[in-house]
Amino acid sequence: MKINRNDECWCNSGLKYKKCHMEFDEKLKSLKERGFEVPSHNIIKTKDQIEKIKESAKINNAVLDLVAENIKAGMTTEEIDKLVHDFTISQGAIPAPLGYHDFPKSVCTSINDEICHGIPSPERVLKDGDIINVDVSTIYNGYYSDASRMFMIGNVSEEAKRLVEVTKECLYKGIEAVKPWGHLGDIGAAIEAHAKANGYSVVEEFGGHGIGLEFHEEPFVYHYKGAKGMVLVPGMIFTIEPMINQGDADLYIDADNGWTSYTDDGKLSAQWEHMILVTEDGVEILSK
Numbered sequence: 001m002k003i004n005r006n007d008e009c010w011c012n013s014g015l016k017y018k019k020c021h022m023e024f025d026e027k028l029k030s031l032k033e034r035g036f037e038v039p040s041h042n043i044i045k046t047k048d049q050i051e052k053i054k055e056s057a058k059i060n061n062a063v064l065d066l067v068a069e070n071i072k073a074g075m076t077t078e079e080i081d082k083l084v085h086d087f088t089i090s091q092g093a094i095p096a097p098l099g100y101h102d103f104p105k106s107v108c109t110s111i112n113d114e115i116c117h118g119i120p121s122p123e124r125v126l127k128d129g130d131i132i133n134v135d136v137s138t139i140y141n142g143y144y145s146d147a148s149r150m151f152m153i154g155n156v157s158e159e160a161k162r163l164v165e166v167t168k169e170c171l172y173k174g175i176e177a178v179k180p181w182g183h184l185g186d187i188g189a190a191i192e193a194h195a196k197a198n199g200y201s202v203v204e205e206f207g208g209h210g211i212g213l214e215f216h217e218e219p220f221v222y223h224y225k226g227a228k229g230m231v232l233v234p235g236m237i238f239t240i241e242p243m244i245n246q247g248d249a250d251l252y253i254d255a256d257n258g259w260t261s262y263t264d265d266g267k268l269s270a271q272w273e274h275m276i277l278v279t280e281d282g283v284e285i286l287s288k
Contacts, residue, residue: 184229241273
């Protein structure tokens with residue numbers, strides 16, 4: 001529906017369109033006419049939505065802080081799941097993974113050669129030397145947040161430590177590449193360049209994603225170099241979550257549980273994930 005310049009803006013700011021998003025929309029229209037992929041309004045979060053997503057993110061960050069305080073050798077991944085579940089519920093929130101496409105647990109715990117979507121189990125005990133990704137996602141008052149961290153258990157090998165550190169560097173290279181009115185493809189190009197410069201490979205089957213009103217929204221965020229991709233504009237919220245392999249990028253998914261992804265060559269994999277907001281002058285990290 002066409003909005004007149006004196007109508008209330010579509011973003012529910014209460015301002016007239018001409019004082020709010022009219023110039024913004026004209027810029028998007030011009031870019032689209034020049035052949036660029038531009039986001040639709042439903043990808044761009046309003047100020048009210050951003051504040052509510054931030055409330056969810058605060059809980060998500062607190063969950064990961066709690067895990068950081070308690071994770072140790074001898075702990076089972078089932079205990080991590082209980083810690084995440086109970087704390088999230090205590091905050092009046094919901095663990096987003098639980099029941100998502102029948103996922104059976106409240107958190108993903110991926111160890112060593114597991115790339116992502118590891119399912120917590122009372123039989124899986126953390127051992128000295130393990131590296132583990134704990135991926136937490138939260139729903140609070142209907143708004144979603146998401147982040148993951150790597151944890152090194154006890155005496156970790158130098159090669160495992162280096163992989164974890166370089167993967168985090170890859171994440172921040174991707175975040176640094178986010179510029180308002182830049183392109184989504186800049187993120188993957190920056191991540192892949194840093195991973196390859198350090199002798200690692202980038203998983204291509206999985207990527208980041210829009211988030212906030214749903215668990216997974218557009219756009220899909222590639223972590224490797226490809227097309228220019230969608231124009232990045234203020235108000236977009238998405239995750240950047242590179243999965244970096246010590247060996248080849250090839251993977252397989254557990255045939256029994258249908259979720260857990262492993263490196264095909266059995267070598268280590270690491271992942272860090274932040275949820276970011278594109279702002280007028282850069283980015284704001286909402287959950288990490």
